[in-house]
Amino acid sequence: MSDTKRRLLPMLGHTNGKRSAVTCALKCDNACASAVCNTSSNNYFRDIVSNELSRRSVMGAGAVGALTMLIGANAPQLAPGGTGIAPAVAMKRHGGKGKLKFTPIDPVDALVDDFTVPEGFAWRPVIRWGDPLFRGAPAFDANNQSAAAQAQQFGYNCDYTDIVEIPGSKGRRAVLFANHEYTNESIMFPPELPAGEVRAIARAAHGLSVVQLERKNKNAPWSYIVGAGLNRRYLLDTPYELTGPAAGSEFVKTIDDPAGRTILGTLGNCAGGTTPWGTILSGEENFNGYFITPGTSDADRRYGLTSRPTGRAWETDEPRFDTRNAGYANEANRFGYIVEVDPFDPNSIPKKHSMLGRFKHEGANVIVAGDGRVVAYSGDDERFDYLYKFVSKNTVRTGNSAEDRRANMELLSEGSLYVARFQGNSVPEIDGTGALPSDGAFDGVGEWLPLIIDNESAVPGMSAAEVAVFTRLAADKVGPTKMDRAEDVEPNPATGKVYVACTNNTNRGVPGQAPVDEANPRTRNRDGHIVELTENGGDQTSTRFTWNLLMVCGDPATNSSTYFSGYPKDKVSPISCPDNLAFDTAGNLWISTDGQPGTIGYCDGLFRVGLEGSERGRVDQFLSVPRDGETCGPIIHDDERNVFVAVQHPGEDGAWGAQNSLFPDYVEAGTAPKRGEGALPRPSVIQVFPAERAGKGDDKPGRGHGKGKPRTDDNRGGRDAK
Template sequence: MSVSSGRKFSLLPMLGHTKGKRSPVTCALKCDNACTGEVCNTSSNSYFRDIASATMSRRAALGFGAAGALAVAFGSALTSPESAVAGGPGLSAAAKNGYGTSKLKFTAIAPVDAAVDAFTVPEGFTWQPVIRWGDPIFNDAPEFDLGKQTAAAQERQFGYNNDYTDILEIPGSKGRRAVLFANHEYTNEGIMFPTAMPAADVRKIGAAAHGLTVVELERRNKNTPWSYVKGAGLNRRFLNDTPYELTGPVAGSPLVQTKADPAGRTILGTLGNCAGGTTPWGTILSGEENFNGYFVAPGTSDKDKRYGLTSKPTARQWELDDPRFDTRNADSANEANRFGWIVEVDPFDPTSTPKKHSALGRFKHEGANVIVAESGHVVAYSGDDERFDYLYKFVSKDKYIEGDRKHNMTLLSAGDLYVARFTGSAPAAEITGTGAVPSDGGFDGTGEWLPLVVGGVSQVRDMSVEEVLVYTRVAADKVGPTKMDRCEDVEPSLHTGKVYVACTNNSDRGKAGKEGATEINPRNENRDGHIVEIIETGDQTSTKFTWNLLMVCGDPAQGDVTYFSGYPVDKVSPISCPDNLAFDSVGNLWISTDGAPSGIKKADGLFKVTLEGAERGRVEQFLAVPRDGETCGPIIHDEERTVFVAVQHPGEDGTFDAPLSFFPDYVPAGTAPARGQARAPRPSVIQVFRTDD
């Protein structure tokens, strides 16, 4: 089997090696078959420190106190730019009032077979697209025509494979107008374009389908669904030639200078944008993740290998059109160093220059999520989505000033960078690699944030600040953090200040020559993933924390050893491969998934998890996405009983001539479209809302 890229074909190395519903096509196009290569992190630093004997009780381990958080108040269902801070230093108003009862009540759906091409929601709910791949967002953009695609048209239309999304209210609109932001992570040319299309056209249109989009939304009132507004003043596409300002210590460094940009301060485009975050001042953060798959590099240096850069031709072969994607050329030797950053976008100013923030380090950022600490400093958490890589935290140099948006938009340009080390509380002998719970009743322990850059000074031997931030993985290796099972989304709760880390999976854990199970990553060949809960000691700027596992994922009915904070395993919805995280207005955690429990083929979905009280650990499935699709970018507006998700790569295993999905253009629901309508699946942002009252 092969995947088409115009007239070029590449083999699928993951064919026969994926489990559950994961497609080998996704592996090839999204992450450059990362799991088939050697693990990027071959450092010999201590992975994890287990306490040799049970000298710390579970209660003691968690008793260091909850973190304070100067939290942004999301009292309304929409986020507003420069939202008010609730009640001064401390937790959000919602936290002070305790966990409430969500207005979004539903009966959990049963798991849906992965071969079903349908978008499944609970009884009493319905769904419709907000915007789809190819929808025109400017007045001069043509309507989407699958058979007549051009690069010029795609540049004026909504991009492909939307991942992170958020919806922010336009001030003064009384909830009737908003902006939607979306990442466009990658493309699948094999189902987007006919095989007869010239390869050069395929490359140009595919490139135009990457990047970011901002588009205005409108609705009649809070009880009606959203529609996007073609030609609205805030609509914008961010493309491969969009200039980005590089901020922070690396700006101007020789490590990022190229012939085209000798100043090393202006970067064109953003790549591999996966998850993201929304700041308290109303800007959007986007994580550049699998950027390595877009570059041909010498592939021989330790730094190349540490970042997964190789000398093989890329899947999309943009290097044939643009020499900057071939870093073997001296003129563009540093081009790959200009990707792998956190991007900040102002969705309310279509003339603004987006930024790439070097102070947050360079690695495969899944995203970044911000909370304002009790001290007033801004803290951003970010995971490096690679097997055996690390969890990071950034603390701003300056403090947040309520109402001063211009000042607050500088906060991510300077500050301190840390990487996490975890210690377990159970004896190492009790961590068997099966996921079985230790004798103290849970997985827990303590941790510390190891400094990489503090006060503008490198804390890593033989590395300058610029080197630490450009080669952050290499720098982290030297200080001995804990190697994790693919940290993806990292979300601080504005209700409690606790931080939740989605560890998606790591099928290499415990294999020959690789680290086995530890308490923070308790399962060998971890195909189903787990969720870490972190409690900072003091406020969010602390260098010490305690931690526990909220859940060890899987399907108990299939015999998987699972853990849901003590909640009965026979009463949860089976869940695997947690990816993106979100919270509702009363503090429940919502999880979108990228992979079904190993051994069964069920569709990805969105799940609600209760975090407090007797039902802590209860998992309820809210929706399931169509065949081959992934659930991304959840937005929970439970006060309006509405949920949004981005559906990525539906019908991934199909071809242009033989599509496996017709999402979302079912005519009628569940059937193929009529003659003349789009035949390809279209990644889309979807809204789900109640219809029974």
């Protein structure tokens, strides 16, 4: 192994199973090969839990009522979907199997390059990396890419996605939002392309995309429209308005922005959320890998910022990516926020909301509380970091006009920010093996610890601006629970319960690191778990909650420490490394995974999980993505029997001329791949639908698809298609 490869891929030889070390390098800057960022000496709940909470009787029959009396007064019960604005998908009150009937697929070996769906279903791309968005944009040509071309094309590695219907279109027109997390230059470009051009194209492949879609009817697949009036790309020179306590503060001013209120670009976008008023949120996650800093301050260390040259070397072209350059000391402080975009207004200015804190946001998801205020949940995707909640100061406007959306886009700028502390009721029994406590559940109570209250700091010695910019440092001071990488956090619109995907943490319980606790009960937790949280009295604005673990993930055939809320282990699909979450119309939870090749040896996939009654804890695998790929951004339109996912980094471990995947433009078996289309993997947004609809859209779906052309909106000056 060359010294260069060893330097760029420190996880090479240290990843488990079939996990790619390339993903570790490009996605999260080798976080697992670096020192743990959180070295704070928080109290753990095993030290502070009271004798009363330790008694198993509290969590036995009637526990909800007992705990409500114990931890606070009752609040109004949350109505389904909140009040005022209806959720995008009308939800039934109780869970069930839902309208999407399927036979679960078997797990697929991690080295198989295929997109696998249940019998009776078909698939096709909605849009792929490099597909042109604007009239006059060049068609994708892998051998002749340029930065100018990429700026007019769909970006790379789409993560969060949503499809939002255009009002009044009767289900025939919609907008697709997708963000673009990172790039893999080794499989994207021929080696003879100059390094400077490679970097420029890669920068243009980051950011966000909004794409207009159309279909003949609700039974037809979606197609995107080239040149549609709502199509746009958000690039690294796109201005974003910074809102909240950080705006205008000394911590975010640079030589290019002396006012500290306008930030160019967004980086490392991971998951997101769609607000009740129809805007899109996207979380800036692994931004630290894009910057060189002195690496000596507490803030640098806490955010994983170092003085090492970056793997992408953007600092070679733009001085702001080396914060040691004069005037750019604060540039890294301008990333790590929740971004909000109005997909229906091409002229609107996107926002970065500092009130929701600065950390490695997996995403943010909003629900309307009973009093009309909005609540946003977000996880910090780092080993031993925290779970957060924001509560707005003002209430939502319930109209659907552009003016209402603009007003509601101010809601995330003012309010209160909290961080979660969990307390278990079976503390003495938690020994790191994952063994279920004698009361039959991992469960307990918790509280939301204030960081900012009504726009004012609640952390002694820190201003509100400091809390907003250095949120991790502020949270360390108040003693929240260190979690096993809290990623996507989704409130269920049917019940108001909140679900937290804790992906994994192989450092849990090792010497010198945080020990196990009931909310994170396994030593060297490689497979992850799902937390179910119920706000006190059903009030999303409450500062108290109860919780339990819905699932402790893994392959039951090889791992005895799995748990599925009592559902028989021999009847579930094996699942590991839960990442993104979604819900269907029956209230079932859907989970996409990221990391199964390195834990249980299977390709990542999408899974449905029952939440109620005899179906609670039942896991059924719906689809599997290709080799080296990650399942992202699930959209469940089971009322139409449609499912959508973003397939990120397929073929990650390959190289130009030796690709690991040809997804989604597979060539016919037995024929040699051709240079260009079909010769390299292309991250894509995929739609899955009943096979009887095959051929009713523009192209034949499934294997071999990918050469159909989208419709061009070259009429009416960019107005919506009729």
